[in-house]
Amino acid sequence: MLQNLSWLKNEILREFLLGELQENIAKNHKINVGTVNNFVSEFVKSDDTFELQRQIAIVAKENGVDPMQIAANLRFKNELKLSSLDDRKIEKFLDGMELLFNKFSVSPSIAEKKLFP
Numbered sequence: 001m002l003q004n005l006s007w008l009k010n011e012i013l014r015e016f017l018l019g020e021l022q023e024n025i026a027k028n029h030k031i032n033v034g035t036v037n038n039f040v041s042e043f044v045k046s047d048d049t050f051e052l053q054r055q056i057a058i059v060a061k062e063n064g065v066d067p068m069q070i071a072a073n074l075r076f077k078n079e080l081k082l083s084s085l086d087d088r089k090i091e092k093f094l095d096g097m098e099l100l101f102n103k104f105s106v107s108p109s110i111a112e113k114k115l116f117p
Contacts, residue, residue: 012039017050019058072109079116 008029015025022040026033044050060067080090101108 009039012036013043016040016043017054017057019054019061069107069109072112075116076108076112 008031011029012025015028016022016036020028022033022036026036029036047053056070057067059065060070077090077094080093085093097108097111100106101111
């Protein structure tokens with residue numbers, strides 16, 4: 001029973017973060033909207049970035065951007081920042097990398113995996 005509840009909470013979290021409405025989540029899982037709302041409220045209280053994550057996912061979805069691509073790009077930029085480059089140089093470097101990725105049809109997530117295994 002607890003395993004099913006844990007799975008359900010994870011599914012609700014995943015769907016809500018992807019921008020799904022609480023009413024649709026409830027319908028998908030044949031549960032009460034109040035139950036979904038309680039779980040969402042629990043998530044929001046436990047993570048102050050929760051709503052921001054959801055908004056990023058919604059905007060990404062509306063613009064056809066894969067949220068995993070955003071995460072890969074952020075990891076890549078954070079790794080560059082650790083190298084002590086200033087923001088202006090990082091932006092120039094990233095612009096150059098983007099040109100190379102596009103020229104050779106390499107996605108940033110694949111490049112990130114190769115550069116930071």
